[in-house]
Amino acid sequence: MRTFIAAADAGQFQEAAADLSVTQQAVSKRIATLERDLGVRLFTRTARGVQLTIDGQAFLPHARGLLRAEERAAASVRPGRRALRVDVISRRVAPAALLRDFHRAHPDTELDVVTLFDADAAFAAVQSGMIDVSFRAVTVPASQLPDGVRTARVLDEPHQLLTGPRHELAAAHAVTLAQLVGHRIWIPGIAPGTEWATYYDDLAAAFGLTIDAIGPNFGTDHLLDVLADSSTLASLIGQQTRFLWPDYYDLRRVPLHDPTPVYPHSLIWHHENPHPVLATFRDHFRSRSTGLERPDAGTWSPKWASRQATP
Amino acid sequence: MRTFIAAADAGQFQEAAADLSVTQQAVSKRIATLERDLGVRLFTRTARGVQLTIDGQAFLPHARGLLRAEERAAASVRPGRRALRVDVISRRVAPAALLRDFHRAHPDTELDVVTLFDADAAFAAVQSGMIDVSFRAVTVPASQLPDGVRTARVLDEPHQLLTGPRHELAAAHAVTLAQLVGHRIWIPGIAPGTEWATYYDDLAAAFGLTIDAIGPNFGTDHLLDVLADSSTLASLIGQQTRFLWPDYYDLRRVPLHDPTPVYPHSLIWHHENPHPVLATFRDHFRSRSTGLERPDAGTWSPKWASRQATP
DNA sequence: GCGAGCCACAACCGCACGTTGTGCGAATAG
DNA sequence: CTATTCGCACAACGTGCGGTTGTGGCTCGC
Numbered sequence: 107m108r109t110f111i112a113a114a115d116a117g118q119f120q121e122a123a124a125d126l127s128v129t130q131q132a133v134s135k136r137i138a139t140l141e142r143d144l145g146v147r148l149f150t151r152t153a154r155g156v157q158l159t160i161d162g163q164a165f166l167p168h169a170r171g172l173l174r175a176e177e178r179a180a181a182s183v184r185p186g187r188r189a190l191r192v193d194v195i196s197r198r199v200a201p202a203a204l205l206r207d208f209h210r211a212h213p214d215t216e217l218d219v220v221t222l223f224d225a226d227a228a229f230a231a232v233q234s235g236m237i238d239v240s241f242r243a244v245t246v247p248a249s250q251l252p253d254g255v256r257t258a259r260v261l262d263e264p265h266q267l268l269t270g271p272r273h274e275l276a277a278a279h280a281v282t283l284a285q286l287v288g289h290r291i292w293i294p295g296i297a298p299g300t301e302w303a304t305y306y307d308d309l310a311a312a313f314g315l316t317i318d319a320i321g322p323n324f325g326t327d328h329l330l331d332v333l334a335d336s337s338t339l340a341s342l343i344g345q346q347t348r349f350l351w352p353d354y355y356d357l358r359r360v361p362l363h364d365p366t367p368v369y370p371h372s373l374i375w376h377h378e379n380p381h382p383v384l385a386t387f388r389d390h391f392r393s394r395s396t397g398l399e400r401p402d403a404g405t406w407s408p409k410w411a412s413r414q415a416t417p
Numbered sequence: 418m419r420t421f422i423a424a425a426d427a428g429q430f431q432e433a434a435a436d437l438s439v440t441q442q443a444v445s446k447r448i449a450t451l452e453r454d455l456g457v458r459l460f461t462r463t464a465r466g467v468q469l470t471i472d473g474q475a476f477l478p479h480a481r482g483l484l485r486a487e488e489r490a491a492a493s494v495r496p497g498r499r500a501l502r503v504d505v506i507s508r509r510v511a512p513a514a515l516l517r518d519f520h521r522a523h524p525d526t527e528l529d530v531v532t533l534f535d536a537d538a539a540f541a542a543v544q545s546g547m548i549d550v551s552f553r554a555v556t557v558p559a560s561q562l563p564d565g566v567r568t569a570r571v572l573d574e575p576h577q578l579l580t581g582p583r584h585e586l587a588a589a590h591a592v593t594l595a596q597l598v599g600h601r602i603w604i605p606g607i608a609p610g611t612e613w614a615t616y617y618d619d620l621a622a623a624f625g626l627t628i629d630a631i632g633p634n635f636g637t638d639h640l641l642d643v644l645a646d647s648s649t650l651a652s653l654i655g656q657q658t659r660f661l662w663p664d665y666y667d668l669r670r671v672p673l674h675d676p677t678p679v680y681p682h683s684l685i686w687h688h689e690n691p692h693p694v695l696a697t698f699r700d701h702f703r704s705r706s707t708g709l710e711r712p713d714a715g716t717w718s719p720k721w722a723s724r725q726a727t728p
Numbered sequence: 729g730c731g732a733g734c735c736a737c738a739a740c741c742g743c744a745c746g747t748t749g750t751g752c753g754a755a756t757a758g
Numbered sequence: 759c760t761a762t763t764c765g766c767a768c769a770a771c772g773t774g775c776g777g778t779t780g781t782g783g784c785t786c787g788c
Contacts, residue, residue, distance in 0.1 A: 146494045153785030160547045161494045163531035168490035175486040179479035183457045183472045220474035236471045464754035
């Protein structure tokens with residue numbers, strides 16, 4: 107690719123070869139094999155050099171794009187001045203949507219999204235600088251956080267009931283938490299000890315629900331498959347969580363109220379982290395999260411959630 | 418890259434090696450050299466396979482992007498179902514802006530923009546299917562077009578005078594063509610025999626202007642440099658043509674009137690071209706170009722331009 | 729018509745990359 | 759606690775890819 111671009115820029119193989127510190131014959135060979143692999147002629151050879159064919163012209167910007175992509179890939183792991191590295195608990199839940207929102211507002215900033223095993227790993231990674239910011243629920247009080255780590259509540263995500271069409275509550279316009287008592291709720295794929303498991307454990311304990319928050323995870327497809335067929339099993343899903351399922355599954359989202367359980371997402375960062383984008387990032391979410399410290403009357407969140415301040 | 422992605426997906430080198438039809442040792446070596454080149458560890462080795470590090474997680478989407486870019490690059494020259502290939506007379510003038518407009522309206526369609534030597538080459542390329550559509554001024558009547566080739570006028574681009582700050586006409590709010598008589602107009606970088614040269618020749622002949630449409634082309638920078646310093650030399654520039662020049666050049670755009678010379682851009686395509694995007698493309702510009710067949714009273718365009726129909 | 733400039737083909741060669749063979753550590757079963 | 763399995767890393771080795779040198783042919787300009 108580099109050879110192709112150099113030759114296209116120079117208009118001749120000799121000069122390109124000099125730029126690349128190889129012989130003209132090597133450039134000729136490289137272009138020949140590239141043309142053979144692609145199955146088209148990229149240059150027309152003339153007596154005074156070479157000229158791009160139409161195919162070559164069409165190919166050139168893609169070749170440049172490839173080198174840019176390579177550069178970005180290398181930059182993503184380069185220590186110092188890499189893209190802002192963000193940890194989210196899952197790529198499907200609300201924080202991922204917030205990230206897309208941020209990206210729309212700041213299209214020039216580069217983000218790398220990763221997912222760590224649990225909150226402890228996230229705290230350690232934030233403190234060490236391996237990641238710059240994390241979206242998590244924070245279950246421990248500020249006094250027990252690692253040194254220099256700050257948190258701020260940025261989003262309360264209401265939960266809804268997710269059922270198949272034959273479920274008893276499928277047709278309800280809204281359901282209270284009390285109505286869920288006795289129904290089996292299944293939320294697989296959540297590792298024990300994570301803040302997700304804590305949240306659902308606390309929710310189940312507070313209202314006497316039956317929530318299987320942990321258990322074998324055969325993938326989202328399997329969960330949806332079982333829900334679609336079951337008349338007794340339901341699941342909980344964040345209001346902004348995007349699952350894609352086929353229409354014929356006919357799954358239903360039923361709002362919860364009295365109270366509505368909300369999941370408290372916080373921003374986690376190190377206050378000495380010098381990354382230039384971090385301040386922009388925090389400002390962006392600070393402007394979108396006011397009043398979260400005062401619990402809404404109609405909602406429920408765990409006790410540990412109310413100990414977190416907003417930015 | 419492929420090896421890295423395969424290993425990340427499989428979670429172990431053995432299986433990745435099987436997928437790639439190489440030995441486990443080869444995969445191990447490839448990953449090791451990739452890690453050495455990048456200077457970071459991408460996997461943590463465990464007794465039951467490997468797991469991505471944070472750096473590995475951040476790197477993974479970039480690696481996938483690199484392969485997608487490679488795929489797009491190869492597709493750009495693959496005969497059959499490649500991106501719509503569009504020829505423009507220059508990447509700086511109005512059609513390029515129209516293309517960006519189309520791309521905004523249809524973000525999913527892929528475009529490859531190329532620039533052919535002259536209109537004859539464009540006609541031949543359109544007829545042979547090497548390119549799908551061309552933006553050009555058409556100087557020949559429809560009866561003399563190659564078989565199956567259709568044209569449609571889509572944009573009239575008004576021209577302006579471009580001068581340096583010390584030029585006699587620099588401070589004028591507007592200038593008539595009659596006022597330009599006797600002034601030297603210099604438009605380098607236009608090959609003789611092209612439709613551009615024809616246009617400026619006709620313009621000069623119609624109003625008795627002095628236009629050097631051809632001549633040595635030392636690049637845009639040189640033209641701007643000369644204009645900025647000269648009190649006698651000016652150039653013509655399309656109203657929508659985007660040149661970037663430093664502020665201290667202090668160049669002026671002076672509108673022309675009585676009449677305003679407009680450059681007639683046409684769409685050129687082959688009516689049997691089966692490319693799926695071509696219809697969308699023509700529809701897009703058809704809706705944006707009404708009434709061009711009736712010449713505006715205050716404008717001038719060459720005689721051959723009025724022979725072209727709108728889509 | 730001749731030299732200059734540039735690309736393609738041929739022959740040669742070194743090293744990078746894949747192979748086979750082996751060792752080691754961790755997890756699992758008995 | 760030991761035996762076995764599983765998966766990765768290191769070492770030695772050979773082949774082929776990709777570089778080099780050498781040369782010929784084509785076109786353009788003086």
